[in-house]
Amino acid sequence: MSTENLILTEYKNQKDLHKEFCKEIQGLLRTILKQNQINCHSIDSRVKEESSLTAKVEKGGNKYNTLNDITDISGIRVITYFSDDVDKVAKIIQKEFEIDEVNSVDKRTILDPDRFGYLSLHYVIKLDTTRISLAEYQRFKDLKIEVQIRSILQHAWAEIEHDLGYKSKNSIPSVVKRDFSRLAGLLELADQEFIKIREELVKYNENVKKEIKNTPADVLIDKVTIQQLLDDKESVINTIDLEMCNITNTKISTYQDLDKEVKRLKYLNLNTIEEVQMALHQHKKQILKIATAWSQELNNMNTLRSGISLFYLAYAILGTSGSVKAVENYLNVFELDAEEERNSIATEVVKLCKHS
Incomplete structure (x- = not known):
């Protein structure tokens, strides 16, 4: 049996387990982030479809020998309201899970500035030894899941750009490339301005009590x-x-x-x-x-x-x-x-x- 067929057989046997794993991690993340008072727009999960897996294995050549070599079979996407919350979520994930450093990547530091929509943080994680020791998690011992974290504006850009059919930078026609770059800059600026607005509102909340008392x-x-x-x-x-x-x-x-x-x-x-x-x-x-x-x-x-x-x-x-x-x-x-x-x-x- 070819390597590709072996991987697909493993996938079919473990797909239901990966679905359970996705839901468990999704629920766990919701609880942990809520406990840390981080309000997210959404936390979604998915298990890679067979067609997508097949394409990945074919493209990878000799890179994949078993299903465990593919670290994004299970996936979680965390969409934050503010871009600085991406790092807050990241720190919590680092604390609560075991990180696969080799397969994790911070695309914000490696991509060109005009790739705004793809400036997300990708972690490949697994449950740590403390949680694996619990009976309800033991069946997930060897499973990994990719967690993608990005702001809602970064997500909106990526979704629209993908819908336009230009996920690859090199595929963007030169007549609109400048427009893409300008819009990426505007959205990145908007991300920063929303943070400033939030900070101003915090200051306003702190100061207005005194102002009401002194100069209503x-x-x-x-x-x-x-x-x-x-x-x-x-x-x-x-x-x-x-x-x-x-x-x-x-x-x-x-x-x-x-x-x-x-x-x-x-x-x-x-x-x-x-x-x-x-x-x-x-x-x-x-x-x-x-x-x-x-x-x-x-x-x-x-x-x-x-x-x-x-x-x-x-x-x-x-x-x-x-x-x-x-x-x-x-x-x-x-x-x-x-x-x-x-x-x-x-x-x-x-x-x-x-x-x-």
């Missing part, structure tokens, strides 16, 4: 600043939230959709943290009166989400204006309650705020 009139509302108010147990938001819970005999839950909260506040022409705080102080009485009137319905919910007072602030402000139409328009814009009930709800809100 200068702090614009957004997801971060509203979250800071929610995190401050002594803020007017939490004070009114707790009073609403006492009225409705409910508890506070931590879920809130801050994107919607910001959108609703801007609809009310509230743009700074100081304006939100002042509006809550000014309309606290109306908020609690509406909560009291609707206490039975709220009580049935068992919990009120954190920041519920912001949601009721809209009713209080618009209801105080005395315009049923203004309240009804708000309900229509944000698609709150059943359409046929919106006019009666708006009328009730105006009535409650009028007599508070």
Whole structure:
């Protein structure tokens, strides 16, 4: 029997085992990365198809004598959101698995700059002795798997370039080669800029708490600043939230959709943290009166989400204006309650705020 046939026979006998191995390593990587607080776009696995294996063996000539000589039968692809997370994932893999240094390669250091989409890190790994000693892993003792790590922008480039049919640099027509190089540079720059944006957001989170305390009139509302108010147990938001819970005999839950909260506040022409705080102080009485009137319905919910007072602030402000139409328009814009009930709800809100 030829070497090629021997390898294909081994492959057919072990294919199911490799599939199990892929799923085990995929799940293990998900768990390990989550424990290390690394959020990835995707972690996918695959076992090489027979046609692909046949082509590889034929191309390799005398390079492969057994199936174990082929280190990418099983494969995992880890796609990170940020390019610097590639190295973070790599360090974790180095720590958690046994690395086949000979067959591992960092293409970021060996490929031309215009091969942006292929600037990924490839590790060939196997389970270390500690895990192999566990009964559930012993059947995978001699198996290796290739792990490819790249950023989501690198992945997007590689997929599009592959779809265009120009995976090989030499196959790219000269009329578009300059375009390929320019685009590769732009995407690499974008990878770096996303890291800077992330770092700026971290700094913003760290500084905005102090700014809210010292100069709230200068702090614009957004997801971060509203979250800071929610995190401050002594803020007017939490004070009114707790009073609403006492009225409705409910508890506070931590879920809130801050994107919607910001959108609703801007609809009310509230743009700074100081304006939100002042509006809550000014309309606290109306908020609690509406909560009291609707206490039975709220009580049935068992919990009120954190920041519920912001949601009721809209009713209080618009209801105080005395315009049923203004309240009804708000309900229509944000698609709150059943359409046929919106006019009666708006009328009730105006009535409650009028007599508070």
